[in-house]
Amino acid sequence: MNIKITHQWLLDFLETDATPYEIQKYLSLSGPSIERIEKIDNDYIYDIEIISNRIDYACVFGIAQEASTILPMYRKKATLKLNPFEKYQFNKIKINEEKYQLKIKINDKLCSRFTALIFDNIEIKPSPEFIKKRLTLAEIKSINNVVDISNYLMLTLGQPVHVFDYDKIKNQLMILRESKKGETITTLDGKTTVLPGGDIVIEDGEGRLIDLCGIMGGLNSAISENTNKAILFVQSYNKEKIRRTTMLTGVRTVAASYFEKGLDEERVESTLVYGAELLKTFANAQPKSKIIDFYKTHYQKKTVETTFKKINQLIGIDIPKEKTIRILNNLGFQVKTNNNKLIISVPSYRKYDISISEDIVEEIARVYGYNKLAGRLSPPVYIKQPEEYEKLYQITLKIKYFLKHLGLNEVINYSMISQKLITEWATELNLKLEDHIKIKNPISKEIEYMRLSLLPSLYKNLVDNTGKREILKFFEIAKVYFKNNPKKNSPADEKYRLAIATNTDFFDLKGILEALFKELNLKQTPQYKIINKNNFYLVELDIDFLIKNYQNLPKYQPINPYAVIKLDKTFELSKNLTYQKIEKRAFQSKLLKKIELVSLYKNKITLRFYFSSLNKNLTEEEAKKELDQI
Amino acid sequence: MLTNYLKDFENKLKKVNNLNQLITLKNEYLAKNGLINQLIKKIKDLPIEKKKIFGIEINQLKKTVGEKINQKEITLNKSNESFIDLTLPGKSYPKGSLHPLTYTIEEIVSIFQKIGFIRVSYPEIDWEYFAFESLNMPKGHPARDDFETFFIDLPENKIYGKVVLTPHTSSGQNREMRRIKPPIRMINISKTYRPNWDTTHTPMFHQFEGLCIDKNINITHLIGTIDFFVKNFFDKNRTIRLRPAHFQFTEPSFEIDVSCGICQGKGKINNKKCRTCKSGWLELAGAGMIHPNVLKTGGVDVNTYSGWAFGFGPERCMMMKENLNLDDIRILYNGEIRFLEQF
Numbered sequence: 001m002n003i004k005i006t007h008q009w010l011l012d013f014l015e016t017d018a019t020p021y022e023i024q025k026y027l028s029l030s031g032p033s034i035e036r037i038e039k040i041d042n043d044y045i046y047d048i049e050i051i052s053n054r055i056d057y058a059c060v061f062g063i064a065q066e067a068s069t070i071l072p073m074y075r076k077k078a079t080l081k082l083n084p085f086e087k088y089q090f091n092k093i094k095i096n097e098e099k100y101q102l103k104i105k106i107n108d109k110l111c112s113r114f115t116a117l118i119f120d121n122i123e124i125k126p127s128p129e130f131i132k133k134r135l136t137l138a139e140i141k142s143i144n145n146v147v148d149i150s151n152y153l154m155l156t157l158g159q160p161v162h163v164f165d166y167d168k169i170k171n172q173l174m175i176l177r178e179s180k181k182g183e184t185i186t187t188l189d190g191k192t193t194v195l196p197g198g199d200i201v202i203e204d205g206e207g208r209l210i211d212l213c214g215i216m217g218g219l220n221s222a223i224s225e226n227t228n229k230a231i232l233f234v235q236s237y238n239k240e241k242i243r244r245t246t247m248l249t250g251v252r253t254v255a256a257s258y259f260e261k262g263l264d265e266e267r268v269e270s271t272l273v274y275g276a277e278l279l280k281t282f283a284n285a286q287p288k289s290k291i292i293d294f295y296k297t298h299y300q301k302k303t304v305e306t307t308f309k310k311i312n313q314l315i316g317i318d319i320p321k322e323k324t325i326r327i328l329n330n331l332g333f334q335v336k337t338n339n340n341k342l343i344i345s346v347p348s349y350r351k352y353d354i355s356i357s358e359d360i361v362e363e364i365a366r367v368y369g370y371n372k373l374a375g376r377l378s379p380p381v382y383i384k385q386p387e388e389y390e391k392l393y394q395i396t397l398k399i400k401y402f403l404k405h406l407g408l409n410e411v412i413n414y415s416m417i418s419q420k421l422i423t424e425w426a427t428e429l430n431l432k433l434e435d436h437i438k439i440k441n442p443i444s445k446e447i448e449y450m451r452l453s454l455l456p457s458l459y460k461n462l463v464d465n466t467g468k469r470e471i472l473k474f475f476e477i478a479k480v481y482f483k484n485n486p487k488k489n490s491p492a493d494e495k496y497r498l499a500i501a502t503n504t505d506f507f508d509l510k511g512i513l514e515a516l517f518k519e520l521n522l523k524q525t526p527q528y529k530i531i532n533k534n535n536f537y538l539v540e541l542d543i544d545f546l547i548k549n550y551q552n553l554p555k556y557q558p559i560n561p562y563a564v565i566k567l568d569k570t571f572e573l574s575k576n577l578t579y580q581k582i583e584k585r586a587f588q589s590k591l592l593k594k595i596e597l598v599s600l601y602k603n604k605i606t607l608r609f610y611f612s613s614l615n616k617n618l619t620e621e622e623a624k625k626e627l628d629q630i
Numbered sequence: 631m632l633t634n635y636l637k638d639f640e641n642k643l644k645k646v647n648n649l650n651q652l653i654t655l656k657n658e659y660l661a662k663n664g665l666i667n668q669l670i671k672k673i674k675d676l677p678i679e680k681k682k683i684f685g686i687e688i689n690q691l692k693k694t695v696g697e698k699i700n701q702k703e704i705t706l707n708k709s710n711e712s713f714i715d716l717t718l719p720g721k722s723y724p725k726g727s728l729h730p731l732t733y734t735i736e737e738i739v740s741i742f743q744k745i746g747f748i749r750v751s752y753p754e755i756d757w758e759y760f761a762f763e764s765l766n767m768p769k770g771h772p773a774r775d776d777f778e779t780f781f782i783d784l785p786e787n788k789i790y791g792k793v794v795l796t797p798h799t800s801s802g803q804n805r806e807m808r809r810i811k812p813p814i815r816m817i818n819i820s821k822t823y824r825p826n827w828d829t830t831h832t833p834m835f836h837q838f839e840g841l842c843i844d845k846n847i848n849i850t851h852l853i854g855t856i857d858f859f860v861k862n863f864f865d866k867n868r869t870i871r872l873r874p875a876h877f878q879f880t881e882p883s884f885e886i887d888v889s890c891g892i893c894q895g896k897g898k899i900n901n902k903k904c905r906t907c908k909s910g911w912l913e914l915a916g917a918g919m920i921h922p923n924v925l926k927t928g929g930v931d932v933n934t935y936s937g938w939a940f941g942f943g944p945e946r947c948m949m950m951k952e953n954l955n956l957d958d959i960r961i962l963y964n965g966e967i968r969f970l971e972q973f
Contacts, residue, residue, distance in 0.1 A: 028873055029871060029872070029873060031874060035908040036908060036909055051875055053876040243775075244775075313846070313848060313936075314849065314882075316849050316850035316851070358881035358882065358922060359881055361881070362874070362881055365849060366882065370872035371871060373850050374850060375850055375853035375855075375858075376854040377851070378847060378851040378855055378938075380745065382746065383748050383810075383814070385748035385749065385750070386748075389750050389751060392751070397732075397736065400728055400732060403726060404726035404727060404728050405724070406724060407724025408726045409727045410732060411729065411965045412731065412962065412963055414832075414833065414834045415754070415823075415834055416833070437782055438782070438783040439780050439781070439782060439783070440780075440781040440783045441781055441825065443826075443827055443833065444833075450755070450782075460965070464964075464966075465965065465966070465967040469967050469968075469971075481754075483784070490753035490756055490757075491755050491782070491793040492753070492782075492793075494753060494754060494755065
């Protein structure tokens with residue numbers, strides 16, 4: 001989540017001698033990241049990243065508070081001019097007459113604090129220039145004074161608010177409840193949403209839904225040019241509910257991105273009071289009801305205990321005690337010390353993210369500045385890498401480089417494939433859809449099933465690249481995923497495979513495999529099947545087998561000092577006389593060392609046989625005798 | 631006496647550039663009426679005692695001239711007959727390629743190996759317990775919903791919960807703590823999955839996890855280790871900064887940025903905003919000190935041990951290295967030959 005605020009706006013709360021660019025630099029190092037800064041006229045726009053556990057600083061005041069803590073650590077002056085959460089209390093609102101009423105029914109599991117105040121005599125008109133300008137720079141469209149004030153409040157104090165037209169609420173009744181599945185609401189933007197059920201909504205006295213709480217108000221209760229009476233509405237909602245609704249309905253609003261992170265109930269009061277002041281000043285609105293405040297479970301003071309030693313141990317340097325305490329105080333923590341011990345009370349707006357000593361360490365270390373900590377390597381220690389990993393990485397890398405040097409291109413495909421691709425390969429690979437591990441929430445049909453074979457993806461690579469290059473030779477080493485894991489230590493059986501695919505010919509692919517087996521000095525060669533699909537040739541092997549049979553060096557053969565006799569012989573190949581048969585028969589001779597292919601023309605094959613003995617020089621006669629046996 | 635003749639000849643030979651000139655020179659010296667024969671004719675006019683010496687000298691001169699002319703002829707013929715263009719390309723050998731990530735991962739692993747980190751591997755299809763619970767992300771945490779994580783259609787395990795495609799390599803943290811007692815120095819690089827698919831996201835990507843658990847481990851060790859990596863992996867001109875961040879499984883947490891290699895950390899190219907980075911910085915990794923809940927869940931005594939962890943995206947690391955500027959990262963996984971063959 002990012003927010004945009006301006007420098008001048010920040011200066012409403014902050015007194016500083018730091019330039020906007022210094023503020024960007026130092027805050028980014030120690031607090032909220034100011035990703036971009038842009039100068040427009042006499043103001044600067046800060047584009048600030050809000051990390052998910054710090055929704056409390058997603059507002060002008062929050063950034064001012066961070067700045068007042070951080071900048072002095074970089075030798076810049078910075079102090080808070082005012083704290084609106086201390087200044088604005090209910091007792092600041094003067095109500096002359098409680099003319100209007102609102103009956104409410106609330107479920108505190110959905111809404112932990114509910115405040116409302118009714119105004120009359122509202123004048124709907126354009127906002128004053130400074131509000132218009134600030135909102136425009138923050139990229140929020142200026143509409144009218146009342147709508148703008150609600151947005152201005154949100155950005156100033158970090159609490160979204162809503163304004164209803166009081167006269168449009170039937171029977172002056174609001175029932176805050178969970179929606180039923182299929183209920184619909186038409187929101188301010190004119191869009192109608194069918195609710196998934198369990199969403200926080202408000203219905204009025206006639207059973208109409210008037211608010212999709214925390215996300216967007218209903219169109220039927222919205223203020224208009226003719227509005228005379230309005231309800232300023234400031235709430236704390238159940239964050240999980242808000243997130244669920246906004247994700248399921250796809251209605252993403254800025255308000256929702258605040259509420260879904262969990263807001264501080266204590267800040268609701270000041271927001272309502274400051275809102276009342278702005279409405280009075282810029283819309284002439286007069287408060288004409290009692291302040292409705294439903295707040296069942298108040299904030300219980302939370303404390304964290306730690307020691308200076310513990311803090312410094314985790315940071316790795318000694319930060320002076322006074323500095324530690326000052327940092328915490330500036331961030332709104334109250335600190336009591338007892339020798340080495342710190343008892344820290346956590347402000348309400350940090351209740352979700354500060355619970356343990358390590359959370360306190362983070363506050364101190366970041367404000368002090370991570371960049372001021374000198375790095376050192378972790379103390380050296382020898383840890384044995386499990387042999388299976390050592391071999392896996394070493395041998396797969398060897399295979400990859402070897403295939404690359406033969407001219408193949410490595411590809412990495414998604415582990416997930418489409419049903420269509422599985423069906424296309426069902427026959428060749430005997431693939432069954434139900435054997436595949438299925439993804440419940442795929443974002444596309446292309447990635448719905450976990451692969452059981454790498455070949456369909458590689459085949460697709462060949463198809464996709466056809467015409468781009470004359471010769472295509474791809475390989476991939478990746479896992480395939482089986483449903484049952486015999487080891488039971490994880491849900492699936494994940495096995496590495498090597499697959500090769502070419503658009504050349506059968507013997508090209510076979511030659512690649514044979515060269516690879518030789519390179520790996522395999523003790524035993526694997527069984528494999530080269531598949532021809534539309535004149536693409538593909539093969540897949542288990543990496544496990546290759547690893548098991550891998551040898552770093554082949555078995556040494558002593559160099560034979562005796563003569564080698566080479567003899568050629570031609571055969572006519574047929575179904576009954578294959579090369580494999582000739583080879584098998586030939587090697588029955590104990591003197592045969594090697595066979596070489598001399599030529600192949602049609603089905604006539606000429607082979608060269610190498611004969612030698614380890615004990616003596618063979619005569620040609622002896623060799624010929626052997627050859628005749630073949 | 632005849633040395634001048636030889637010198638004279640050698641000077642003339644030097645000026646010879648082609649066979650015709652050579653034949654002319656040869657005739658001048660060795661033809662019937664050539665210089666040598668004229669000298670021989672002079673012998674008879676000499677006194678007897680000089681005749682012998684002069685004869686030897688002339689013969690010597692004749693022999694030398696003949697040899698030199700022959701040699702010259704050979705050289706001239708050679709350069710004439712076959713012109714060899716040495717600027718022609720050499721014999722062509724097949725040039726395959728590895729996926730650029732393979733090189734990146736190899737480089738990352740070798741950097742960490744030098745400082746004693748071992749590479750391990752953990753499941754890509756795992757239970758929620760390892761992906762979330764053990765990482766201090768209880769039920770209801772936003773990362774656990776199906777907008778952030780792929781869920782698998784396999785029966786739920788009574789103890790470990792639903793089955794997911796691991797959204798991060800951190801799922802290996804608890805598994806490594808179960809495998810061995812501290813000290814731990816682990817890196818885990820693996821495929822990871824999240825339901826996003828656009829120019830900057832692919833539903834499958836890689837992550838690279840570092841984990842260090844030992845006595846007295848503190849923030850400075852994390853900074854030092856990452857600094858070592860960045861200085862080895864990127865060039866020396868790239869700088870890093872650390873920013874506060876929030877992760878459930880580390881406390882304190884931070885984000886590590888590297889200065890942008892496209893705009894040299896300036897945030898601008900030709901006065902236009904750099905499209906690659908944010909004000910000159912690129913997010914490189916998330917990191918932090920391991921949350922005590924994570925250590926406890928892994929059976930590590932938090933009073934004795936502490937540790938750090940980080941998670942990088944190797945794709946990002948690769949792209950951040952100079953000269954690898956990918957506008958659309960989907961090209962990494964669509965098998966495009968014109969992309970792959972370049973590496």
